[in-house]
Amino acid sequence: MSSLSSTSVLPAAPALRPAVPSAVLRDVPRVLSIAGSDPSGGAGIQADLKSIAAHGGYGMAAITALTVQNTRGVRAVHVPPPAFLAQQLEAVSDDITIDAVKIGMLGDAEVVAAVRSWLEKVRPGVVVLDPVMVATSGDRLLQASAETALRELLPLADLITPNLAELAMLLGEAQADTWAEALEQGRRLAADTGATILVKGGHLDGAACPDALVNTGGLLAREIIEIPGDRIPTRNSHGTGCSLSSAMATAQARLGDWEASLRLVKPWLAGALESSGDLDIGTGNGPIHHFHHLATPGALPSPASPEVPPQQGLAAGDFAEVLRAETGAHLEAIHGLEFIRDLAAGNLPEKQFGYYLAQDAIYLNGYSRVLARASALAPTEAAQLFWARSSQQCLEVESELHRSWLSTRTVEPVLGPVTKSYVDHLLAASVSGSYAVLVAAVLPCFWLYAEVGQALHAEFLAAGAPADHPYAEWLRTYADEDFAQATREAIALADEAGRRASEDERAGMVVAFSQSCRFEVDFFDAPRLHS
Template sequence: MSLLTTASSFLPPAPAAPAPRIPRVLAIAGSDPSGGAGIQADLKSIAAHGGYGMAAITALTAQNTRGVSAVHVPPAAFLAAQLDALSQDISIDAVKIGMLGDASVIDAVRNWLEKARPGVVVLDPVMVATSGDRLLQETAEAALHTLLPYADLITPNLAELAILLKEPVAGDWAAALEQGKRLAAQTGTTVLVKGGHLDGGAGTGDNPASHGGCPDALVNTGGLLAQNVVVVPGERVPTRNSHGTGCSLSSALATVQTRVGDWEAALREVKPWLQEALRSSERLDVGTGNGPVHHFHHVQQQTEDHRRTGRVPAEGQFAAALRDAATADLEAIYSLDFIRALADGSLPELEFAYYLAQDALYLNGYSRVLARAAAIAPTEAEQLFWARSAQNCLEVESELHRTWLSTRTADVPPGPVTKSYVDHLLAASVSGSYAVLVAAVLPCFWLYAEVGETLHAQFLAAGAPESHPYAVWLRTYADEEFAAATRQAVAYTDAAARAASASERDAMTLAFRQSARYEVDFFDAPRLHA
């Protein structure tokens, strides 16, 4: 028996970290009886991201998927009574503001914000619906401008952005970004510029909104972001069902921001969810016009997985399903400019240095999560394996700083992707489930090992030139000990799945998929930072 095992036998189990608090999010918006937009979409988005949703109704609409036929705005005094009743009793973590209707309603909301001072305020200046219907009286536009500085984030569509600036609607991505900068400078807050309404087939190769792309950008000229304009690329989803997209995005961002505290990290978490909500919208089959998005697509996917995997899987079956689920993520990694340039040696040194700096920060957090896995592992062999893995992480981090980082870059703070990835793993570590935790940490073994093996093979195929600037780094990918550790991690995860309940296997699959997506973003982060 080793000294490590002997000592750990007498140590009490590590105390469980407190469960993360559920965000309490208030939506102030109009009602959509068809359920696709407004308050109804807000509450679904908040719930989909783990928040507790509340609602103060500003307007009643008669609408469906084909348009708005009537709007009724209740007295502003009644809205003020709703808001006061809530804040007198409930601590509100975040507020999302949508349709306001008229100037008296806007004044009531502004007066309440001055008193309540919620920590996060997202303003979706609902003025024009996707259908083209006008949702804010033109006489109220001046009042709306007085509300903008109270927001931490403003999320207009392109038509609303133009109205707020009293300019024509932007015709391309570059013009939209310039408008975003002007609004951010005027209001002193962060603006989300959305590329969803741009022509996906127009523009040049330098335009991220062309060739099927659908970017969003966070803009702040006051130094609150990593840079004045942070572009988050995305895929354009071909669908006629986009009803409530703006409402859903803004309320989801408000909810996630209370947890991650970083707008870029929040957007990178919410954007893939919204893309899949659009992609899955046809499953709902609601209405004959512009239908709603599928807010709970992830829940339905888990239900379908449960039907397929409700019985205890055979040995290796669960691991094989996870590997199949990661195929698209691996393909995405191999297509990244960072990976291609790392393989052929053309990667700029600053990008490589940023990657290493973020890797060192990540490994520090990852080691803590592995230590937690060791503390709750069911067998001595698993305890030893995860404890050694945690120790290896710290040794690798130390080596990175000693041989690379000290001479190639100054200390940098965790980037949004690094922070979000570590936060995701830490959340899995406090779930109380050993099975979910090991599924969450597995992609850092498995995907990293597969990518490393591929890069090393390409390096060898090119003759392993000594002039390659990252030759030493690429040779580390041939480490058989890491490959063996990866196989062992896969085996332990598969065994944990066989011992888990069906619902726990669903949670394992979700945790693994989320980590796999973060692996893609992590490899892409140096390019975005540059």
């Protein structure tokens, strides 16, 4: 399998400090929206609940305000008694563990105070604050007298998502005219609050629409992480800010990594804007299409659908080379692990190997479901068949090897934290709506295993293939030519998906692939840490 070997070793990307401990990341995060209601369904809690569902979360809502509005603007706002809001919040949190909260329209100072009091008592793992002050239509949604109270709430947030007008208002400055000015304002607000700021370029002029995460306290890999994007030409942007913030809260509760969450959410939001016209809602600023990534109910995928032409400038194999460069440092790290060295030598403690296989059996169960999802999203019949076969292979061949070994030993099948985080990451990619990102996320389990398996098997053969090697059967399985061929096919499909993806989507693919590579390293090291 020399054709798959890594030709360059790059330094590993700096590890991000997650805002949510991996032990509390969830497949289906429980996300509470504290926001106003939009009877036309495009913004507020209605948009939040759609975004949460679109990203695999269970949505809940506490209503701060009732609005009279449609796609053409806000006609009236009614703020219920703050004490009633407090009762809503207490009722939910007394019964349900809240993994993430998104805070939107608050209305007045008393409502802000009620939310602040509740947050100080019940602190969810993820708090995203969308400081809703002015609607896209220009309607004022926060009383001027409440601005001071809102500023005092900011330090309780993990992520703050203002538009450019709101960013300026929070700082008491003029609105930024350029992206550089906006980033500098984001840096100042991050320093003032200690939170991560999502600076959004949607209100700037020009064809570009970048976003950036800014944190001055060392919580990100870099102080400013910029993610480029193109402006989507549409009049249907109603509820974009609400949808983005609630999607980020949900993704973060699954991934524990702000950069990964944004790279997952941004392509989804771009697709929601691009397909918004399909909804045909209202005569004004219509809503985005939250579920654009799902098939039309009742419709069957058509294998004969025309393929999207590759992006200009990328030839066959080019994007695979981008991903290949990402494998180098991770493969080096894997080969340096004590677990791998002892496995190759045959002196790995049986307890560690048992833990590894038990975790791998649990992982493969989730992995097979994610591969089935890749098959459902695949654009061609050949790709559909490949991912479907791979899903079946997980359950029939690899899992049988695990069951055979484990059936003769006493190994407690407890879900480990690394296994859970890895599967959570894959499940998050599977609900992103992006076939390309999902394929990139599942690829390291082919690619790195094939590389490691080949190297271990070569070492096994060089030692004379000792008959008493306790792990010989496992080494042979992952050095099998059928698995090597499957790996080559998976790489080719990922390369094809990358060549047909947008720039944003390709960036998301690289992040998803690199994160899975990092999980592979942690997965091999977990038995040592567990023992």
